[in-house]
């Protein structure tokens with residue numbers, strides 16, 4: 001429910017109010033100044049200083065201090081620079097993020113100012129449309145109920161808002177759709193034109209960076225004009241198209257294309273447009289979500305002068321409502337609808353969390369670990385002389401068992417930490433950070449390395465302590481051991497040491513799985529990946545790769561994007577999450593090299609040598625990603641390449657197996673890697689638990705004795721220690 005009130009935002013008694021903040025989160029004038037003085041300047045500034053910075057299009061939350069509202073959400077809207085610099089999306093995102101933060105903090109009412117409409121200069125009507133659009137989209141897609149109030153003092157601004165709210169309310173029974181008469185029936189439709197208007201994100205002129213076939217584009221217009229020139233062999237103009245980000249310039253250049261044949265372009269343009277649109281929406285998660293939200297509405301581009309891509313009618317002309325009166329073909333609208341169907345289908349399939357992928361990720365990791373463990377400390381020539389030119393291709397069995405190493409052992413304890421933490425929260429109503437439970441579990445793992453089974457104690461936190469086979473040292477990592485001995489109390493902010501050993505990245509895959517479709521920001525699970533690694537590894541290259549692996553695994557399962565897009569997405573996410581990390585450029589460089597090599601290298605060993613040996617985390621992830629990308633449909637080949645080299649074979653094998661297992665699923669892992677695999681059934685069991693998650697709570701009388709014996713009493717299996 002959205003209402004507009006003439007009231008000072010500082011007088012609202014909503015659960016949260018939103019401050020129109022600046023990126024530096026400093027007190028300013030206008031709404032921002034009023035909020036700071038009403039909340040208590042010093043206290044609020046001190047709380048904001050903790051964050052230091054907030055990106056445009058995002059938001060952070062603090063206490064409301066002396067205000068009636070419990071929370072202040074500081075949302076950074078864009079400065080208006082003409083509308084071609086991503087302003088509409090940034091404004092939309094600022095509202096969306098504010099509503100997400102309110103939801104995450106249990107708010108049921110929120111007060112907004114009209115963000116960016118003051119000194120940031122956003123045109124008033126457009127600011128209202130974008131604000132209402134973002135709030136409506138949120139209401140439609142969230143199960144959390146929240147009352148939204150716009151608090152505005154200026155009567156003129158209120159009148160404009162009410163006019164737009166009424167217009168949007170009456171336009172159709174459903175959201176912001178209008179009616180269109182087509183093929184003799186009335187359907188819902190979305191009409192769009194300029195990029196800075198309400199549905200401007202559908203326009204080819206909307207700034208929406210994406211990569212395709214190794215070329216970077218800032219918008220669809222740039223992509224289409226470039227493709228047109230390339231199709232007709234005009235490389236010189238094609239190059240010029242890439243040199244400008246101004247869509248009107250690109251359009252002019254496209255018209256200069258030499259060798260142009262109308263019939264050829266008419267045949268090719270639709271398919272070309274669809275490839276670009278798929279990349280545009282798949283690589284921009286916010287835009288993809290907004291496209292999905294247009295549901296089944298007809299998409300119609302309105303432009304009087306464009307008789308091909310658009311319907312030939314202006315956005316304000318009533319002829320647009322009747323397709324028989326169109327003078328254009330609306331090619332862009334039809335291409336968008338076709339792409340939307342593909343994306344919606346993938347979205348639905350993907351929204352069903354796949355147990356096969358959970359099994360695949362953990363069994364895949366264990367398989368790579370077990371294959372590599374046999375050759376972890378062998379040089380390539382030793383591997384070849386023992387196993388032949390193809391290196392090790394099958395498990396080396398010990399007493400009929402393919403032994404897993406510390407990588408998989410610790411992975412199981414990471415999963416146990418997540419489930420122990422959640423169960424505690426659900427049954428006691430209070431929980432700490434997930435990393436604190438993971439830390440406890442690593443201390444349990446440490447005891448399996450130092451003590452013998454069984455440990456005679458009344459209570460241990462982890463049920464894994466009841467598995468005798470885990471009490472076995474399998475070349476445990478030196479940093480892991482020494483850091484846990486000290487307490488494993490490191491964090492990204494307070495590093496415990498300066499190690500970038502691969503012990504952090506090799507064990508965090510369960511975090512990526514656990515947060516699939518849990519409606520948490522990727523930033524949250526990425527950060528947890530980093531913190532789980534930073535418990536023991538303090539160098540930024542010790543924990544950034546862990547965050548990236550978590551991101552890749554979650555993105556693969558949740559977004560249903562290609563493996564390469566998941567990796568690229570993770571690199572971008574790391575740039576945003578750790579912009580000031582000393583070695584962030586080193587990390588992105590090696591990851592980009594890994595992608596490049598997977599596209600170009602003919603000799604795998606040579607490619608791996610260019611990436612390193614995998615003893616340190618960024619090399620481990622880069623080698624694993626190289627192998628996974630290069631053999632993305634062939635699990636067997638990928639992990640064989642990942643382990644047959646001079647370096648840390650079990651960890652590069654484990655991480656590669658985690659990634660490809662998550663991508664391809666358990667069924668795609670050859671049987672030879674499932675048979676004889678040590679603790680196969682325990683690994684499957686913990687993957688099931690991550691998938692099913694805790695279903696008991698203090699408010700529910702339903703019991704689950706097995707779950708309780710695992711994640712409360714730690715007595716499973718067997719009932720009693």
Ligand SMILES: Nc1nc(O)c(N)c(N[C@@H]2O[C@H](COP(=O)(O)O)[C@@H](O)[C@H]2O)n1
Nearest residue numbers: 475476477478479480501502503648651
């Ligand atoms: N290089 C090396 N020497 C040993 O003696 C070892 N036990 C290992 N173990 C492997 O090291 C990796 C984790 O190391 P950190 O904890 O990050 O130092 C992991 O692959 C272990 O299997 N390595």
Ligand SMILES: [Mg+2]
Nearest residue numbers: 405406407650
């Ligand atoms: Mg190992």
